[in-house]
Amino acid sequence: xxxxxxxxxxxxxxxxxxxxxxxxFAKARDWxxxxxxxxxxxxxxxxxxxxxxxxxxxxxxxxxLPNWEESDKEHLGEELSDVLLYLIxxxxxxxxxxxxxxxxxxxxx
Amino acid sequence: xxxxxxxxxxxxxxxxxxxxxxxxFAKARDWxxxxxxxxxxxxxxxxxxxxxxxxxxxxxxxxxLPNWEESDKEHLGEELSDVLLYLIxxxxxxxxxxxxxxxxxxxxx
Amino acid sequence: xxxxxxxxxxxxxxxxxxxxxxxxFAKARDWxxxxxxxxxxxxxxxxxxxxxxxxxxxxxxxxxLPNWEESDKEHLGEELSDVLLYLIxxxxxxxxxxxxxxxxxxxxx
Amino acid sequence: xxxxxxxxxxxxxxxxxxxxxxxxFAKARDWxxxxxxxxxxxxxxxxxxxxxxxxxxxxxxxxxLPNWEESDKEHLGEELSDVLLYLIxxxxxxxxxxxxxxxxxxxxx
Numbered sequence: 491x492x493x494x495x496x497x498x499x500x501x502x503x504x505x506x507x508x509x510x511x512x513x514x515f516a517k518a519r520d521w522x523x524x525x526x527x528x529x530x531x532x533x534x535x536x537x538x539x540x541x542x543x544x545x546x547x548x549x550x551x552x553x554x555l556p557n558w559e560e561s562d563k564e565h566l567g568e569e570l571s572d573v574l575l576y577l578i579x580x581x582x583x584x585x586x587x588x589x590x591x592x593x594x595x596x597x598x599x
Numbered sequence: 600x601x602x603x604x605x606x607x608x609x610x611x612x613x614x615x616x617x618x619x620x621x622x623x624f625a626k627a628r629d630w631x632x633x634x635x636x637x638x639x640x641x642x643x644x645x646x647x648x649x650x651x652x653x654x655x656x657x658x659x660x661x662x663x664l665p666n667w668e669e670s671d672k673e674h675l676g677e678e679l680s681d682v683l684l685y686l687i688x689x690x691x692x693x694x695x696x697x698x699x700x701x702x703x704x705x706x707x708x
Numbered sequence: 709x710x711x712x713x714x715x716x717x718x719x720x721x722x723x724x725x726x727x728x729x730x731x732x733f734a735k736a737r738d739w740x741x742x743x744x745x746x747x748x749x750x751x752x753x754x755x756x757x758x759x760x761x762x763x764x765x766x767x768x769x770x771x772x773l774p775n776w777e778e779s780d781k782e783h784l785g786e787e788l789s790d791v792l793l794y795l796i797x798x799x800x801x802x803x804x805x806x807x808x809x810x811x812x813x814x815x816x817x
Numbered sequence: 818x819x820x821x822x823x824x825x826x827x828x829x830x831x832x833x834x835x836x837x838x839x840x841x842f843a844k845a846r847d848w849x850x851x852x853x854x855x856x857x858x859x860x861x862x863x864x865x866x867x868x869x870x871x872x873x874x875x876x877x878x879x880x881x882l883p884n885w886e887e888s889d890k891e892h893l894g895e896e897l898s899d900v901l902l903y904l905i906x907x908x909x910x911x912x913x914x915x916x917x918x919x920x921x922x923x924x925x926x
Binding site: 718719720721722723724726727729730733743744745746749752753756759760763768769770771772773781782784785786788789791792793795798799801802803804806807808809810811814815 | 827828829830831832833835836838839842852853854855858861862865868869872877878879880881882890891893894895897898900901902904907908910911912913915916917918919920923924
Binding site for chain 2: 508512577
């Protein structure tokens with residue numbers, strides 16, 4: 491039950507609120523001293539690497555991942571999230587949430 | 600004026616709505632035939648590469664990118680957006696927006 | 709003593725002989741069935757990610773890595789090697805060692 | 818004729834000699850000031866991205882790339898070379914060609 495609510499919150503959250511939440515999260519852990527643009531970029535490259543490792547020996551895979559073990563899907567969900575978190579954090583560090591305006595120039599035109 | 604509204608919309612949009620918008624965008628262009636999990640993953644790796652190229656010869660850079668040319672910032676914003684777009688599209692293809700629930704397991708705990 | 713000899717061999721080996729050695733190594737383990745171009749490419753992206761993780765929280769680092777622990781250097785050497793191995797294997801799979809001719813077009817011109 | 822010789826040289830060159838050649842190449846162009854470990858690592862990530870872009874919309878591809886245009890193969894050969902060049906340069910900067918000894922610990926055991 492609690493998890494269902496959480497899932498709802500996760501996908502309903504805006505880029506801006508997610509960005510703020512990540513900032514608070516890092517502040518509470520005193521991680522801000524590690525957050526330089528290139529540190530976060532390399533951390534994101536690291537997570538993209540972990541994502542790639544999940545797919546590396548599988549050949550082409552179908553949409554929705556039929557036949558995958560539940561534990562592999564969970565692992566994949568975590569790695570996708572890790573890439574998102576470092577990407578949003580990078581953007582905030584550099585642009586204070588204005589960098590993603592370029593999404594719009596494409597999607598709203 | 601229009602751009603200000605657009606910026607507001609971009610950062611207020613939820614992960615779920617962004618995901619839906621990207622799906623419509625791809626459908627309208629008949630791009631869905633190219634969207635397999637590994638195709639999108641490699642496309643994301645390509646964009647992460649373009650992001651890295653912006654930083655490659657700069658040594659460490661400061662938060663907020665003081666002294667950067669406006670055109671370099673714009674280019675950077677576009678590459679950040681491109682990574683986000685392929686990441687969200689990958690997630691949708693694989694998980695229908697449930698993969699990011701793992702964000703919450705970390706941020707809401 | 710043995711390690712010294714090994715180091716010598718490693719740096720003296722030619723791209724061509726290294727490529728042949730890797731092929732034999734994979735054959736002996738029956739790994740060839742996993743070696744498709746995109747599988748090897750994603751495996752290389754994975755190793756580049758592991759390499760990036762070593763550097764991610766360090767800020768800029770000096771040439772030669774003064775002040776690094778020996779164990780961190782060893783880990784780094786392993787990751788550099790892993791990237792090289794997948795890169796050489798990819799090239800062999802695709803080009804039978806002719807892809808690196810482009811090195812020459814640059815270096816010998 | 819000249820190209821044949823060049824191809825031969827390229828694949829016969831040892832890791833050590835390639836490393837030396839790259840060092841001379843950079844020195845002659847006064848590029849050494851840009852060569853810090855993280856700059857070269859990000860440059861390599863950039864090239865891995867370009868390599869990925871070549872494969873991104875193709876689905877799985879066969880060994881040897883039958884049916885590829887000659888110009889696409891040439892482009893691919895250049896990107897493979899670029900990754901190799903930055904990898905060898907990184908290794909030299911960090912380890913003076915000792916980092917690849919770890920290849921041997923695996924291949925010669």
